[in-house]
Amino acid sequence: MNFIPYGKQFIQDDDIASVVDTLKSNYLTTGPKVKEFEEALAKFSEVKYCVAVSNGTAALHLASLVLLKKGDKVLTTPNSFLATSNSILYVDAKPIFVDITEDGNIDLDLCESELKKDSTIKAIYAVAFSGNMVNQDKLKYLKETYNITILEDNAHAIGAIYNGIKSGSCVNSDASIFSFHPVKHLTTGEGGAITTNSKDTYEKLLTLRGHGMVKTPDMKPWEYEMRDLGFNYRITDIQCALGLSQLNKLPDFVKRRFEIAKRYDNAFFNTIVKPLYTFDGKSSYHLYVVQVDFSKLNISKVDLFNRLREKNIGIQLHYIPINKQPYYKSLGYGDEITPIMDRYYEECFSLPMYPLLSDEEQEYVIDTLFKTLK
Numbered sequence: 001m002n003f004i005p006y007g008k009q010f011i012q013d014d015d016i017a018s019v020v021d022t023l024k025s026n027y028l029t030t031g032p033k034v035k036e037f038e039e040a041l042a043k044f045s046e047v048k049y050c051v052a053v054s055n056g057t058a059a060l061h062l063a064s065l066v067l068l069k070k071g072d073k074v075l076t077t078p079n080s081f082l083a084t085s086n087s088i089l090y091v092d093a094k095p096i097f098v099d100i101t102e103d104g105n106i107d108l109d110l111c112e113s114e115l116k117k118d119s120t121i122k123a124i125y126a127v128a129f130s131g132n133m134v135n136q137d138k139l140k141y142l143k144e145t146y147n148i149t150i151l152e153d154n155a156h157a158i159g160a161i162y163n164g165i166k167s168g169s170c171v172n173s174d175a176s177i178f179s180f181h182p183v184k185h186l187t188t189g190e191g192g193a194i195t196t197n198s199k200d201t202y203e204k205l206l207t208l209r210g211h212g213m214v215k216t217p218d219m220k221p222w223e224y225e226m227r228d229l230g231f232n233y234r235i236t237d238i239q240c241a242l243g244l245s246q247l248n249k250l251p252d253f254v255k256r257r258f259e260i261a262k263r264y265d266n267a268f269f270n271t272i273v274k275p276l277y278t279f280d281g282k283s284s285y286h287l288y289v290v291q292v293d294f295s296k297l298n299i300s301k302v303d304l305f306n307r308l309r310e311k312n313i314g315i316q317l318h319y320i321p322i323n324k325q326p327y328y329k330s331l332g333y334g335d336e337i338t339p340i341m342d343r344y345y346e347e348c349f350s351l352p353m354y355p356l357l358s359d360e361e362q363e364y365v366i367d368t369l370f371k372t373l374k
């Protein structure tokens with residue numbers, strides 16, 4: 001059996017042809033494909049505006065620059081990739097880590113307790129962990145009741161729909177971000193995007209993506225003005241050509257992920273391997289996470305990882321609690337009371353999940369996992 005990673009891109013000849021066409025065109029960057037990709041993403045996500053950028057972290061950074069001010073307190077989850085809360089730190093705001101619920105997402109009830117205790121809290125950064133959007137009714141209630149800013153980190157969740165609300169549609173949030181890293185649902189190599197329904201936010205994002213430069217029709221032909229300290233977070237036309245081609249196939253990619261999720265669910269039903277949640281059509285399954293109570297077994301999690309790697313299966317762990325990272329500890333974090341996250345971290349790991357995973361490979365993963373745990 002060849003090595004089976006936990007996630008992998010799916011590139012076909014039409015994707016390659018799309019990139020080659022752009023390579024032969026006049027624009028490798030700041031050309032028409034960027035706008036085309038942004039418009040296609042906005043249409044797909046049912047949102048007004050979209051700004052494509054060089055990666056998901058850049059998307060979070062720009063969104064944070066627009067949504068937050070220095071010193072703002074932001075409720076966020078320890079169960080994410082570092083970039084979510086790092087983006088709060090980038091703008092000198094203050095992340096506050098809140099425990100998760102059993103499905104791996106931030107506990108919005110605990111967020112409400114925090115909001116009741118401290119009326120100066122400015123925002124919630126909620127991650128649709130593993131592809132599973134946070135409860136949209138609760139998000140709407142919190143936004144309306146406490147008048148807070150909400151960012152949805154949908155890096156895992158393009159293609160997800162929660163009771164008719166599409167990920168990235170920003171129905172209950174001020175902005176949302178996607179990542180197009182190769183392990184995600186669709187890839188541009190590296191890439192990301194911010195979506196929003198606010199014209200003002202959209203215009204600020206566009207300016208900040210390109211060095212804070214503004215050019216208006218009344219200016220001299222060579223003139224531009226730098227009005228903010230922006231960045232070069234541009235994405236190339238080459239990347240967007242790949243993204244456009246991949247976006248066409250996203251519904252099929254998600255469908256295949258559903259099939260894989262259902263097969264895992266069936267295999268693990270009533271066993272020692274507990275899926276984080278079972279299939280209900282809401283998650284778009286960037287990850288398939290399971291939990292195992294290692295305290296009841298004769299194998300440690302380290303041994304499981306090592307033995308599966310020997311068998312060419314690359315399971316992964318999503319995530320180490322961000323607040324326990326040395327850098328965060330140096331800022332005074334790490335002692336938050338997060339019992340669900342603590343247990344989750346002890347028990348969780350992610351199994352291979354990507355459209356190209358064959359039925360045969362999946363059966364091999366399931367079989368080898370059970371044999372190794374016994």
Ligand SMILES: Cc1ncc(COP(=O)(O)O)c(C=O)c1O
Pocket residue numbers: 055056057058060080081083084127153155156179180181191192
């Ligand atoms: C939840 C989450 N947010 C943000 C990011 C950052 O995205 P990128 O790797 O494209 O910078 C990631 C990447 O893995 C992620 O998983």
